[in-house]
Amino acid sequence: MLDLLAAGAAGSAPPAWLQFLPIIGMVAIFWFLIIRPQMKRQKDHQTKIAGVKKGDQVVTAGGILAKVVRVDDDSAEVEIAQGVRVRVVKSTLGDILPPGGKPAND
Template sequence: MLNLLAATSAAAAPPVWMSWLPIVGMVAIFWFLLIRPQMRQQKEHREKVAGLKRGDQVVTAGGLIGKVVKVDEHYAEVEIAQGVKVKVVKSTIGDVVPPGGAAAND
């Protein structure tokens, strides 16, 4: 009778890997919903910054809009007004505006 009781209690216990299943599921959800899209965005940004060339219109992280005048390995010189040029770190360039973008307040 004692063996029968021990056999039923051991058979009722779930396997150990079942307790890890929710944690693995949460990691998978975080990977596909948060980490993977962020990595993709970072890759696209690196490619945009690496492809900067003279004449591109850019928006900096500070919100300045200007035209690229000169590009170095780590810096870009951006003309934000006629005769006003600033030197910015390439990684702080937020976006490259496509030519012929919509004008504001027209």
């Protein structure tokens, strides 16, 4: 008699994979709404910074407007004022300004 009750209770339980469905759904939501867009922005930024060249107007991560004087593999020398040159790590460049804007060192 007890075996029949136990078998009936076990047979009505939902499959085990259904218990993981909400967790899988949350992971998918995080992936498509947070992780994937952030990875795309990071890739776009790395591509943009890899293409920096002499004469570009840039903004550093610290908010300093500068003009690129020389570019190396990992760093760039920028002019932040007339005759004031600073060497910065390329990954700290925040953005490249479009041409035609106000010069950084004027």
